[in-house]
Amino acid sequence: MTAAARQGGSGITGEDRHCLLHGKSGFLVVVTPHITLNNGVQMPVLGFGVFQVPAEQTEQVVTDALAAGYRSIDTAASYGNEEAVGRAIADSGIPRDELFVTTKMWIQHTGEDTAKREFDRSLRRLGLDYLDLYLIHQPMGDYYSSWRAMQKLHREGLIRAIGVSNFYPDRLVDLIEHNDVAPAVNQVETHPFFQRRADQEVMREHGGVRIESWGPFAEGRNDLFTNPALVEIGGAHGRSVAQVVLRWLIQRDVIVIPKSVRQERMAENLDVFDFELTDDEMSRIAGLDTGASAFFDHRDPAMVKWLGGRRVD
Numbered sequence: 001m002t003a004a005a006r007q008g009g010s011g012i013t014g015e016d017r018h019c020l021l022h023g024k025s026g027f028l029v030v031v032t033p034h035i036t037l038n039n040g041v042q043m044p045v046l047g048f049g050v051f052q053v054p055a056e057q058t059e060q061v062v063t064d065a066l067a068a069g070y071r072s073i074d075t076a077a078s079y080g081n082e083e084a085v086g087r088a089i090a091d092s093g094i095p096r097d098e099l100f101v102t103t104k105m106w107i108q109h110t111g112e113d114t115a116k117r118e119f120d121r122s123l124r125r126l127g128l129d130y131l132d133l134y135l136i137h138q139p140m141g142d143y144y145s146s147w148r149a150m151q152k153l154h155r156e157g158l159i160r161a162i163g164v165s166n167f168y169p170d171r172l173v174d175l176i177e178h179n180d181v182a183p184a185v186n187q188v189e190t191h192p193f194f195q196r197r198a199d200q201e202v203m204r205e206h207g208g209v210r211i212e213s214w215g216p217f218a219e220g221r222n223d224l225f226t227n228p229a230l231v232e233i234g235g236a237h238g239r240s241v242a243q244v245v246l247r248w249l250i251q252r253d254v255i256v257i258p259k260s261v262r263q264e265r266m267a268e269n270l271d272v273f274d275f276e277l278t279d280d281e282m283s284r285i286a287g288l289d290t291g292a293s294a295f296f297d298h299r300d301p302a303m304v305k306w307l308g309g310r311r312v313d
């Protein structure tokens with residue numbers, strides 16, 4: 001690992017973690033920096049997301065991602081592709097303890113007993129006997145009861161770390177204040193146009209919650225991939241806009257899980273540990289923040305109603 005990667009931010013351990021890769025092309029070693037969560041669990045700072053990957057394509061896509069060197073996979077019950085993720089994991093032959101698997105509980109399954117049942121179902125679909133990270137997908141429904149069930153599963157050793165997603169600071173702090181275990185992670189929309197700096201600070205101050213970016217490329221919205229500032233910064237390093245964005249997030253101690261169904265982009269998105277953005281470049285990207293979602297506001301009543309009515313099976 002380069003000095004740049006070591007200095008990527010206070011949260012990256014700097015301890016190189018060598019994962020053995022049993023790829024189709026043979027046996028090679030990849031190095032993925034890890035970040036330490038508030039319960040001591042180590043999580044790869046860069047993983048792979050499978051939102052909007054159709055179930056029938058997911059097994060191949062995850063197989064390709066594992067062959068490219070990804071060791072952290074982010075799925076959700078609501079993505080409808082946990083079984084395909086599980087098949088790819090099983091077929092990879094990669095030792096379980098070299099993988100970091102995240103999934104999420106959907107709103108309709110919140111509640112204490114239902115959460116436990118839903119956890120069991122996700123585990124079965126994934127073909128695993130424990131999860132690395134289990135998230136409450138949305139701050140909606142009876143998620144306090146879910147959190148109690150998740151704390152228990154965590155204590156029993158069935159989930160290494162528990163966390164939340166799409167929690168704005170008020171909901172996050174309230175959850176922390178009224179429970180024993182603070183979330184290890186809050187996975188929220190985070191990209192150059194919605195940077196979440198103040199939210200990240202609240203997370204850090206309250207229980208040392210780690211911010212994890214969903215939509216690191218804003219799914220290409222706001223013409224992210226042709227943004228002049230990002231293109232210019234990329235040019236200075238001989239890097240793509242995607243690499244600049246991922247590197248910028250990692251230097252901010254943000255966990256990233258970019259999605260791509262294309263092998264060349266999987267490799268490109270993983271190749272961000274041998275260059276470093278300067279302070280000036282970091283400031284320039286900071287200037288792109290609009291302070292608003294590029295998608296929708298999870299506090300919009302119409303959206304809360306729509307999401308709450310969505311059924312995943």
Ligand SMILES: NC(=O)c1ccc[n+]([C@@H]2O[C@H](COP(=O)([O-])OP(=O)(O)OC[C@H]3O[C@@H](n4cnc5c(N)ncnc54)[C@H](OP(=O)(O)O)[C@@H]3O)[C@@H](O)[C@H]2O)c1
Nearest residue numbers: 049050051074165214215216217218219242258259260261
């Ligand atoms: N918790 C939540 O509510 C939530 C919400 C959304 C997402 N997530 C998680 O976060 C992950 C990432 O977010 P996301 O999938 O929404 O969006 P994203 O990673 O910001 O963007 C994915 C898009 O960027 C394209 N892309 C990827 N790499 C590229 C590259 N190097 N150059 C050009 N284009 C590239 C992909 O196209 P191709 O696939 O064609 O390459 C795809 O269209 C998800 O997969 C999911 O695991 C969570």
